[in-house]
Amino acid sequence: MIRLLILLPLALSLQFCTYSQSNKKTSMDSANKTTDTPESNNPVYSNTDSTKVNLSEAEWKKILPADVYNVARQKGTERAWSSPLENIKDKGTYYCAVCGNALFVSDTKFESGCGWPSFYQPVSKGSIIYQPDNTYGMSRTEVMCGRCKSHLGHVFDDGPPPTGLRYCINGVVLDFKKAQEAEKKYSAKKD
Ligand SMILES: [Zn+2]
Numbered sequence: 001m002i003r004l005l006i007l008l009p010l011a012l013s014l015q016f017c018t019y020s021q022s023n024k025k026t027s028m029d030s031a032n033k034t035t036d037t038p039e040s041n042n043p044v045y046s047n048t049d050s051t052k053v054n055l056s057e058a059e060w061k062k063i064l065p066a067d068v069y070n071v072a073r074q075k076g077t078e079r080a081w082s083s084p085l086e087n088i089k090d091k092g093t094y095y096c097a098v099c100g101n102a103l104f105v106s107d108t109k110f111e112s113g114c115g116w117p118s119f120y121q122p123v124s125k126g127s128i129i130y131q132p133d134n135t136y137g138m139s140r141t142e143v144m145c146g147r148c149k150s151h152l153g154h155v156f157d158d159g160p161p162p163t164g165l166r167y168c169i170n171g172v173v174l175d176f177k178k179a180q181e182a183e184k185k186y187s188a189k190k191d
Pocket of ligand 1: 096097098099100101146147148149150160
């Protein structure tokens, strides 16, 4: 019950998109959490392999950082405004931090004022799995990674055109790669 009372305001703010400046975190604590890339210590991480990943929760727990595990595998929600990815506008691709599956591109990211990175469209139909979520007395739609079935966040129908959808995603389960980095890699290969 105590756990529910703690989680309920968080869930409600996710649902109703309550804008609260006082919650705005200026510290970049989660940005400094680790210098490891998601690839390190993670044998299933790949930006190119689309083979479905199906590990036991015990295996995930060994592979993933605690904060990623909590959101991705236990359907947790990160604190609003805690993600350094929430307000970035760089061009690039957002991959699943658990398995490397491409989820969103920066062109579809928008400022929702919700405190979580928000997008109006996934990178492809198969990149996301949808599931009804009726927890906390609300009727929501959960979104999960199409490759590893990790929890990402929820989708709501109050987003901007052209889709009218708002994919409200926990930044901790996103791995952002800037476009230039990919281009640099590509031109380095050509030389
Ligand atoms: Zn994934």
